[in-house]
Amino acid sequence: MTNYSLKRASKLYLLFITLPLSLATLRVGFYTTSCPLAESTIRRIVQQRFVADKSVTPALLRMHYHDCFVRGCDASILIDSTRSNQTEKGAGANLGVRGYEVIDQIKARLESICPETVSCADIIALATREALRLAGGPNYDVPTGRRDGRISRSDEVNLPGPSSTVSEAQKVFRAHGLTLDEMVVLLGAHTVGTAHCSFFRDRLSNFRGSGAPDPTMERGMVDKLKNTCGSKIVDRTVFLDENTSFLVDNMYYKQIIRKRGVLKIDQEIEEDMASSKFVAKLAADNALFGEHFAKAMVKLGSSRVLEGRDGEIRRNCRVINH
Known part of the structure; x- marks a missing residue:
């Protein structure tokens, strides 16, 4: 981590x-x-x-x-x-x-x-x-x-934090029963997410010690984020989807295709050959994104649940029953 x-x-x-x-x-x-x-x-x-x-x-x-x-x-x-x-x-x-x-x-x-x-x-x-x-x-x-x-x-x-490569992330997801496509579509939750500038500030000016911005980020996006993230004293937040920030839609994928991904992993799934084709499909079809996202959410929500007589029904969600 x-x-x-x-x-x-x-x-x-x-x-x-x-x-x-x-x-x-x-x-x-x-x-x-x-x-x-x-x-x-x-x-x-x-x-x-x-x-x-x-x-x-x-x-x-x-x-x-x-x-x-x-x-x-x-x-x-x-x-x-x-x-x-x-x-x-x-x-x-x-x-x-x-x-x-x-x-x-x-x-x-x-x-x-x-x-x-x-x-x-x-x-x-x-x-x-x-x-x-x-x-x-x-x-x-x-x-x-x-x-x-x-x-x-x-x-x-x-x-783990948001800077893993696609191959690193895929190994984790595959080990736990999720496919690469499911990983890509679950990352689509970033369509309504935010991130602190500290998570990606290195991409704006000194990417991996190069003294220059991350070359995979569109220059206009670099300049825009620099304006927001200039101060290191106040760790501001930005929307991961800069266009329809409060809508659950496929704009996140359209954004990363234009090299405007905020987090490194966002841009990585568009750059990596193993995931880029599915990213393109999701960017082109909002209904397809919704369909796959719903299925992935149901699968995620069914993971390692307690049923029958296992666990309990809490009377107060903050406190275990006594």
Whole structure:
């Protein structure tokens, strides 16, 4: 893991999966009988938040990814630290994760109508789907039936930074059951993401000690980012998609084809022969991006989940039941 400071490391990490994928036997409509208002309640609350703050989409996306990366999609990222245990929430990579209050609001409402029924893990998955849909992304079915984990440790959070090469990233994704195409389409989540200038400042003036900008970044983009990132005292943020920053669409891929990728990995997937053809297809067809993104999200959300009698249904998403 790149040794960023805790504040800087908290903003953005790549979508690496650190546990093997094991697709579960989740099913669409799991709460049809036990809590028929579950999905509509989640939809309404997320919609209210989206109207007030469109950044809820990248916030929930990041929360969902970072939850699934460590112990699978078990809501372990939501557990608060105690004196005896620093949880995933306190890890450097997770300090910038936002949206916990949205999950709290949803959970409180669901507990009032269906006590101890809907898991926090399912709330994250369903809320993320709703936020994506509201931002123009695909509206896909989310299989549910996850249960909540009882273990959360900060020292298990070890997410690589955003400067890996395609081949390095591909090895990690392949080892955990995800294809190169799925890696490329999951990186499309950067369509609504942001990054601190510290993550890419070297690309603007002294790339790999050359004393010059990264030659794979279009000069106009270099100049634009220099204007934003000139100060090293204030670590500002920029949108990874400079065009439709709050829309889930394929503009991210159009941007990197024009050599306007902000992070090195963004530009790498367009430069690398193994991934460039799929990048071009996604850039040319927004519907294709939506279709593949939805499938990848379902696959990611089904990784290493707890079911049946494993785990628990937390009454408060921040605290393990006692």
